[in-house]
Amino acid sequence: MTYYDEFSDDIDDFDFAAEAKRKREKSKKNSVPKSVPKQQVLPDKSVIPPPKVVSNSAQKLQDELIQQVQERKIENEPQICINCITVGNVDAGKSTIFGHLVHLLSNETRSLEKLEKLSDQLNKPSFKYAYFLDTNQQERERGVTIAVNSYSMQIEDKLFVMQDCPGHQDFSDQIQKSVAEPDVGILALEAGQFQRLQKKIEEQLRMLVAFNVLKVIVVVNKMDTIGFDQQQFNAIRRSLIKLFQQVQKTFGSNIQLEIIPCAAMDEIDNNLVESSQKMLFAEATLKQSLINCKPRPKSLEKPPVISILDFSSSEGKLYFTANVLEGFIQQKDVFYIQNSLLAFQVTQIQDFQLNNLQNAVGFCRLQVQIFDKPIQGLMSSFSVDLLQKVKSGSQAALAGQFLLQTQLKMANRLRAQLVACEQLYPGQNFDAYVFNQKIDCRIRKIDAILENDKLMEGVKDFASENDVVVVDLVCDEKVVVKEGYRVVLRGQMNTVAVGVLKAWN
Structure with a gap:
């Protein structure tokens, strides 16, 4: 009803201003001040809200998917499968070692003859065994492994799934994103180049420990280049054990180490499958070392x-x-x-x-x-x-x-304990590999550093090479997280830090 309807008889005498003032005061009296929140009306617990309408077909699908989680039963005992990752410098001979091993286990003479002809055509006669694994044409022409090559080999009752990783620095990102959770880490190195490549070897050992492998096998290859000299091998062995102990101490891990000498290009004295008369000081052949490996226990x-x-x-x-x-x-x-x-x-x-x-x-x-x-x-x-x-x-x-709301945990703010491979400071941006998920990240702060085997808390301006630090990382996107996941920070061409995930939010 309008004013005109209510007071149509004496509209000329009506005081519009007074009526407007009266209504403003009435409205003000009944209004709730902005500073006082409105009282929340709680629902009556006795009133059950109506169920969400779900079609019969959608409900059936949902029940089937939940049943896949709740009623799982494995029918056959799975074969023992051991996942291995092989790393090493570009000239260490990883592909040759395992290409020769695959040949000896399978005894495929026709395949070897074919690869010998191919290696001669490409003017790379020493690559005949490597071509068992490096099947990519570009890899064969360049003589280096470019991508992570996966292959398998049967040794007695165990199936070994091998991941041959690129040794060249240009392709090392492939390792982080293509390898998940290996049981065994195998590091190949050149006997005659150990001292020169010691820093690189230390970085590779750190990476294998960060992968949380159960066992590390170091294959000291090209023993023929040092005349199968036992004293030189023992010196390399002592240095490797000391280096490995330092790396393990940093990560607080307890990983088995075995060091095997070999000469992968030697047709007889290679110590791959049969013991070599020129390396009787070897504790085992590569085949024996692999047979003794165990898979990671899985529920x-x-x-x-x-x-x-x-x-x-x-x-x-x-x-x-x-x-x-x-x-x-x-x-x-x-x-x-x-x-x-x-x-x-x-x-x-x-x-x-x-x-x-x-x-x-x-x-x-x-x-x-x-x-x-x-x-x-x-x-x-x-x-x-x-x-x-x-x-x-x-x-x-x-x-x-x-x-069932039991999905994987995800986060984009991470806390990791890292070993610095070069100087780190807050504000730096890197490619981060969390497990094998690649993400852009930034160092938010460095708030602890390991000194005398104790983590000393307190914000730090920077971390120097070989420092063990705890850092907060901010990622551009969320990633799946789990305590103990490896964390690797990469620059344009090199690994900047390696460590493990400690916490997240």
């Missing part, structure tokens, strides 16, 4: 978590090379990639010998298909853009884990 009862190391497509099919970090994988499992909003279903599982498996507990090759059914709270549709967000190092867990 098969835990829901599976995988790290995606590589992916490719062929004839319209999508393939992931993956490492199972926990649990086991079986066909029809639906996984959700933590940092890409993408879900996929496993349609086939293969090992590196291309055998089809019912389940997988280590390195494997997965044929997958994009899971484009909407999963409540995860994703609504698939696009090519989502697939492009899948990075090497991405981690994935069962979609049912997310529905």
Whole structure:
């Protein structure tokens, strides 16, 4: 009702100003001051809110995904699988060592004859064994390993999945993003170049310890170049043990060390499979050392978590090379990639010998298909853009884990204990590898340094080379986190710091 309606008879005598003032005062009296918050009205606990409407098909899918987590049972005892990483300087002969070992284990004379001809054609006759592993044409022409090459070999009842890493500095980023959680670290070095390359060897030992391997095998190659001299080998051995003890002390780890002499190019006295008459001082052959390795204990009862190391497509099919970090994988499992909003279903599982498996507990090759059914709270549709967000190092867990709210932890502010390979100071920007997830990061502060085996707290302006420090890192994006994950900071061409993750928020 308007003023005109209520006072239509004597509108000329109506005091509009007085009426407006009266209404303002009434409104002011009834209003709540801004400084006083409105009283929260609590819901009546006896009133149950109506359930969220979920279609029958969506509810059935959700139940199936949760069931994948709750009712998992491995049918066959998996084969003992040991994951190994091989590192070393560019001329240490890693590919030659293991190419020759693969040849001796398989005794493929035809393959060797073919590779001998190829190495002669490329004017690289000493690379015939390396070509067993360096299958890329560019690698063969340049004579260096460029990418991380994965292959497998059977020794007695154990399957060894080997990851041959580039030794050249230009390609060392490949190691961090393509290697997940090896059981054994193998370092190859040249017997005659130990003193000259000692700093590089120390860096590689740090990296293997940061990978948290169970055992490190150092292969002292090219013993023929020092005349198979036992005294020189013993001197190298003593230096290696001392160096390794220092590295272990820094990380507080307890890793087994074995040092094996060899001459990979020697047809007879190589100490790879059979003992060498020229190296009777060797404690074991490389084959014996590998046989004595044990895999990392894994709980098969835990829901599976995988790290995606590589992916490719062929004839319209999508393939992931993956490492199972926990649990086991079986066909029809639906996984959700933590940092890409993408879900996929496993349609086939293969090992590196291309055998089809019912389940997988280590390195494997997965044929997958994009899971484009909407999963409540995860994703609504698939696009090519989502697939492009899948990075090497991405981690994935069962979609049912997310529905049960037991998903992987993620954070972008990290606290790590690092060994500085060069000077560090707050404000520096680096490529950070957390486990094998690559991310841009900045050092926020350095707030502790190890002195006399004790961490001395207090903000530091900088850290010098070989200092052990605790730093706070700020990352551009969130990454999957877990205490003990390796953290590697990389500059443009070199490793700046190596360590482990301690905390996050």
